[in-house]
Amino acid sequence: MQDMAEHPAAARAATRPETAHIIVAADVSAPASECIEALTADGYRVRRCPSARAALRAIYENGAEVLLIVGQLADIAAGDLCRRLRAEHCALPIIVIGDTSNEADVVTTLDAGADAYLGLPVRLNELRARLRALRRRIDADTLEVNGVRIESASGRVWQDGAEIHLSPRLFALLRALMADAGKLVTRERLMTEVWNADPWTSTKTLDMHMSWLRRRLGDDAHNPHLIVTLRSLGFRFNTEAAITNLAQSSHRQRAAAQPLDGSCA
Numbered sequence: 001m002q003d004m005a006e007h008p009a010a011a012r013a014a015t016r017p018e019t020a021h022i023i024v025a026a027d028v029s030a031p032a033s034e035c036i037e038a039l040t041a042d043g044y045r046v047r048r049c050p051s052a053r054a055a056l057r058a059i060y061e062n063g064a065e066v067l068l069i070v071g072q073l074a075d076i077a078a079g080d081l082c083r084r085l086r087a088e089h090c091a092l093p094i095i096v097i098g099d100t101s102n103e104a105d106v107v108t109t110l111d112a113g114a115d116a117y118l119g120l121p122v123r124l125n126e127l128r129a130r131l132r133a134l135r136r137r138i139d140a141d142t143l144e145v146n147g148v149r150i151e152s153a154s155g156r157v158w159q160d161g162a163e164i165h166l167s168p169r170l171f172a173l174l175r176a177l178m179a180d181a182g183k184l185v186t187r188e189r190l191m192t193e194v195w196n197a198d199p200w201t202s203t204k205t206l207d208m209h210m211s212w213l214r215r216r217l218g219d220d221a222h223n224p225h226l227i228v229t230l231r232s233l234g235f236r237f238n239t240e241a242a243i244t245n246l247a248q249s250s251h252r253q254r255a256a257a258q259p260l261d262g263s264c265a
Contacts, residue, residue, distance in 0.1 A: 024048045025055035026070035031122050035070055038124050052076035063156040066134055070097045082113035088168040091152050093134040145181040146240050170213050177237040186234040
């Protein structure tokens with residue numbers, strides 16, 4: 001199977017939100033080929049990556065809905081790959097297919113962040129059922145506020161239908177804001193949830209990342225429509241109703257500033 005990175009049009013198509021996009025991290029093996037052939041026939045858009053590093057690059061550059069790890073990878077063990085993704089706040093669903101019969105190895109892989117572990121030989125119907133279950137979870141973890149859509153499980157973001165690629169940290173920051181859209185999210189809470197830091201430490205890093213996030217969303221800090229700063233308290237991700245009220249308030253202020261008929265300004 002040819003790598004989709006060689007086909008820019010195909011890679012762009014894979015980023016559409018309605019497309020089921022699966023990255024298969026595997027070497028050239030019969031089980032991996034069997035999975036790819038079956039999933040492609042089922043209508044999934046599948047990209048095979050020959051190494052863990054290639055899979056990471058594909059995830060961060062193009063996004064995905066599910067990561068499927070088949071067998072042993074040459075550069076990074078499956079458990080270590082899961083652990084790295086989770087450490088970077090990536091909630092992408094992960095299924096590992098391995099040949100171990102050692103219960104301790106299976107438990108270790110699951111504890112590292114895998115959502116499911118299937119044994120060899122591949123049981124395709126079980127794999128399909130697992131994928132359906134994970135996709136139901138993706139649908140439940142989707143937030144959409146004010147033209148911004150975020151899928152927690154796949155780590156993907158769209159604004160007005162166009163996909164935006166965010167770093168894991170910016171993604172976690174946006175998710176924390178959108179989860180409580182219309183409400184104050186304190187600086188202390190963001191430091192705890194996104195950075196796992198002492199909430200009373202310096203928040204200069206938070207301010208810097210917030211500036212980057214606003215830039216990616218095309219939001220002006222001096223005249224914000226999406227992310228509002230509540231001085232000394234935190235931030236609020238505006239809902240559509242909040243923006244409508246803001247626009248109406250601005251309109252009333254402009255009207256009040258206009259001179260009455262016949263008067264001089």
